Amino acid sequence: MKSMKVSxxxxxxxxxxxxxxxxxxxxxxxxxxxxxxxxxxAVLLGGWGGAAVASVGHLLSALLGGMPLGPLHFLIAAEMxxxxxxxxxxxxxxxxxxxxxxxxxxxxxxxxxxxxxxMGKAFYLAIxxxxxxxxxxNTVIAYIAIxxxxxxxxxxxxxxxxxx
Numbered sequence: 001m002k003s004m005k006v007s008x009x010x011x012x013x014x015x016x017x018x019x020x021x022x023x024x025x026x027x028x029x030x031x032x033x034x035x036x037x038x039x040x041x042a043v044l045l046g047g048w049g050g051a052a053v054a055s056v057g058h059l060l061s062a063l064l065g066g067m068p069l070g071p072l073h074f075l076i077a078a079e080m081x082x083x084x085x086x087x088x089x090x091x092x093x094x095x096x097x098x099x100x101x102x103x104x105x106x107x108x109x110x111x112x113x114x115x116x117x118x119m120g121k122a123f124y125l126a127i128x129x130x131x132x133x134x135x136x137x138n139t140v141i142a143y144i145a146i147x148x149x150x151x152x153x154x155x156x157x158x159x160x161x162x163x164x
Contacts, residue, residue: 008153009049012037016057020064024137026130028068028123033134034061038080039103039142042088044153054084072118079111091146100139108132 019033038057042050055077062073069076083106090099108131116124 005045005049009041009045009053012041012053013056013060015040016053017060017064019138020057020061023065024130024134027126031127031130031134032061032065033138033141034058035080035084035103035107035135035138036141036145038084039087039138040145040149042084043091043142043146044149046092047085047088050084050088051081054080072115075114076111080107083107083111096143100143104132104135104139107135107138 015037016034019035019037022033024031024033034057035054038050038054040050041053045053058077058080059073062069062076067073083103086106087099087103090096090102108128112124112127112131115127
């Protein structure tokens with residue numbers, strides 16, 4: 001059971017790397033389709049699994065994109081982990097639409113707020129439209145994939161936990 005979950009987490013981190021290659025036009029930053037695997041992990045593996053995939057996945061995505069914001073990506077990785085954890089918490093408790101709205105608003109508007117103080121208001125205003133589009137696309141992809149993956153993987157998780 002544990003090895004299956006670790007394997008799934010590793011596969012979702014690899015999917016993050018693939019999503020990182022699909023960039024959304026932005027003035028600066030590394031906005032890409034790299035967040036939906038973390039949302040999948042948050043539902044399939046729980047909030048902590050989603051947080052791990054989100055933070056490692058974001059750092060991998062930023063690394064592949066040339067680390068345009070330098071060490072500030074570690075702050076973004078922590079924010080992504082928090083958002084994925086919250087998404088998983090709400091989604092698994094049946095509050096699916098609230099989970100999606102929280103992720104979109106949190107990722108597009110709240111997460112870049114510290115950058116107003118670090119890089120100025122112009123940076124914030126320049127990055128928000130791309131982040132919003134990226135957040136919506138990542139969330140839509142996750143909402144399409146989650147029910148299908150749960151239907152496929154849940155019997156395996158249930159069967160393995162009964163055997164322990």
